[in-house]
Amino acid sequence: xxxLSDQEMxxxxxxxxxxxxxxxxxxxxxxxxxxxxxEDEFIEFFDRSFDAAMNLPxxxxxxxxxxxxxAYYKQTEVxxxxxxxxxxxxxxxxxxxxxxxxxxxxxADVV
Amino acid sequence: MIASCPSDVIVPIIFVPGIMGSRLHTKSSPDxxxxxxxxxxxxxxxxGWNAGSVVGPDLFRMREKANVRQAAMTRKELLIGGASFNKxxxxxxxxxxxxxxxxxxxxxxxxxxKRNWSSVVSSSYGNILTYLETQKLKISQEIKKNNPQxxxxxxxxWALGYNWSASNYDSGRYAAEKIKDWVGQxxxxxxxxxxxxxxxxxxxxxxxxxxxxSAAMIHGAASDIFAVIHTVMPTDGAAAAYKRFHFGFExxxxxxxxxxxxxxxxxxxxxxxxxxxxxTAILGHMPGGQELLPNKRYKDNNGNSKWLTIxxxxxxxxxxxxxxxxxxxxxxxxxxxxxxxxxxxEDRMYRAANPEWLFPEGMENLSPxxxxxxxxxxxxxxxxxxxxxxxxxxxxxxxxxLCYSDDTAFRTYDRIDWKTDKPLGSWGRRIxxxxxxxxxxxxxxxEHLVWGDEEDKEISGGLFGVDFRIDSPxxxxxxxxxxxxxxxxxxxxxxxxRRKGHxxxxxxxxxxxxxxxxxxxKDTIVxxxxxxxxx
Numbered sequence: 001x002x003x004l005s006d007q008e009m010x011x012x013x014x015x016x017x018x019x020x021x022x023x024x025x026x027x028x029x030x031x032x033x034x035x036x037x038x039e040d041e042f043i044e045f046f047d048r049s050f051d052a053a054m055n056l057p058x059x060x061x062x063x064x065x066x067x068x069x070x071a072y073y074k075q076t077e078v079x080x081x082x083x084x085x086x087x088x089x090x091x092x093x094x095x096x097x098x099x100x101x102x103x104x105x106x107x108a109d110v111v
Numbered sequence: 112m113i114a115s116c117p118s119d120v121i122v123p124i125i126f127v128p129g130i131m132g133s134r135l136h137t138k139s140s141p142d143x144x145x146x147x148x149x150x151x152x153x154x155x156x157x158x159g160w161n162a163g164s165v166v167g168p169d170l171f172r173m174r175e176k177a178n179v180r181q182a183a184m185t186r187k188e189l190l191i192g193g194a195s196f197n198k199x200x201x202x203x204x205x206x207x208x209x210x211x212x213x214x215x216x217x218x219x220x221x222x223x224x225k226r227n228w229s230s231v232v233s234s235s236y237g238n239i240l241t242y243l244e245t246q247k248l249k250i251s252q253e254i255k256k257n258n259p260q261x262x263x264x265x266x267x268x269w270a271l272g273y274n275w276s277a278s279n280y281d282s283g284r285y286a287a288e289k290i291k292d293w294v295g296q297x298x299x300x301x302x303x304x305x306x307x308x309x310x311x312x313x314x315x316x317x318x319x320x321x322x323x324x325s326a327a328m329i330h331g332a333a334s335d336i337f338a339v340i341h342t343v344m345p346t347d348g349a350a351a352a353y354k355r356f357h358f359g360f361e362x363x364x365x366x367x368x369x370x371x372x373x374x375x376x377x378x379x380x381x382x383x384x385x386x387x388x389x390x391t392a393i394l395g396h397m398p399g400g401q402e403l404l405p406n407k408r409y410k411d412n413n414g415n416s417k418w419l420t421i422x423x424x425x426x427x428x429x430x431x432x433x434x435x436x437x438x439x440x441x442x443x444x445x446x447x448x449x450x451x452x453x454x455x456x457e458d459r460m461y462r463a464a465n466p467e468w469l470f471p472e473g474m475e476n477l478s479p480x481x482x483x484x485x486x487x488x489x490x491x492x493x494x495x496x497x498x499x500x501x502x503x504x505x506x507x508x509x510x511x512x513l514c515y516s517d518d519t520a521f522r523t524y525d526r527i528d529w530k531t532d533k534p535l536g537s538w539g540r541r542i543x544x545x546x547x548x549x550x551x552x553x554x555x556x557x558e559h560l561v562w563g564d565e566e567d568k569e570i571s572g573g574l575f576g577v578d579f580r581i582d583s584p585x586x587x588x589x590x591x592x593x594x595x596x597x598x599x600x601x602x603x604x605x606x607x608x609r610r611k612g613h614x615x616x617x618x619x620x621x622x623x624x625x626x627x628x629x630x631x632x633k634d635t636i637v638x639x640x641x642x643x644x645x646x
Contacts, residue, residue: 096644097643098639102606
């Protein structure tokens, strides 16, 4: 049986988080059509948004990306959006993904 | 890579039927069944026999008039139970074992009777209930494609019949109690198993959509519901409901290629009521039925809020000539409020309820100080208030999906055009605008049951031609609910991606037996649960 120390577990989690951040960053830049532009601004925006989103419980990839795009379309920080506030208020909430999906659709229509 | 274990989930499905889709008995004596379309002989005996039809010659239509009045009286006694509406008179037939139902059986949730399937009409809804009951495994597999962690462990299907004669406000309160109870049971079961229950998915048909919106938005069941899936809901009413007050239900198109369906459809048509007098005696007192009339937000399929027109209201030759030679605008209504401008205009022939038809039994036992039309006005005010109330409470559940038929082959009244066809004007009758206000009770003509069609229904008086008739339906829809009633939804409330207009359409009543609708319902459940956030 393989037993990992706390330190090793933390290192594994960090690695997983880094890989997830990298993967989602690429997807986000693709979605907002900034993939070929080496603009630090968007990368930094994503990093801040990702960190904020990870403060919410059990966020899946789709939810993180939706929240980032909502903030991007609104030209504001994730933590300043009504959507983030609602998610924070509700915490564990089965309808979160559907809510973010509907919010994003409304915004995408306007944009 | 860190993998996550699958999460087991319980999702109750609750089905809410449309108007006339729940079996009813009287509250005071449960053995006294009042409405049970699953029992064909019962329906023919109680309603088919009392349809106001006349066999053989009927000079001056004297026998028909007497027959219709007698039929309206008998039907009103059955469905209203007295002179005026009493919301405690009827209730759904609940938790009963029935041989006509599919024997759904779940080791924990029990059989169909335990899940209240007896409360809804099996011949209309047995198909969709059984379909959902048997789709759990398939749904579970398809969800995993989008949400691999999601494991649909149990999906009990409930039926929520209600007293459809009552206001959707009251039915909503009843539905909210049931939804909370059944979701409570599912959440308790989930807690015992240490798994998740996100709330119920509520599937509705037609008026069941209004009941569910009432339950969710007014009566506090929103948090027990994960998503609502509406099918053919008359969101803002249906113009056909108005037409029925004047000319009864729609004559089904007979087809030589499907004679059995033709006989069945005609049987249903006779049972529902061919004449305005039969419909008004019942719906004129039922707030639930009146809530299906177009509301203040209603628009026809072309987006016109003035959905009722009266061409040449004077019905005279000059008026006809004016219509022919110039672009004289017809009288168009409503400006803003159909309740006060149309339905409750007692002094106009285009009102919704003819006061002569509200009390076929007579008003001898009622207060002499209260005119017949006041009874209609009261329930119509309740209908107006209901729509105000549900709209101001938020209108739709946050996660709402809806589908409707958007097929021009299923010609639907999306608007009402009163037309005249008097070649000599109103020669032989008074020619004044006052005629629009005149009582026309004796001038209503219905079609021949076998050879006639919807276009033969008219108001005829004088020597030649037709005084008024409602132009044939021409809008896309399902023959009852026009596409506009499904389509006209604020995108801030229901995003476009959650609305589906089927251009390969279907009829209203059997919509949930249509394979397109069943597939859409299943795919929507998959989509919704595929997006369920897990913890």
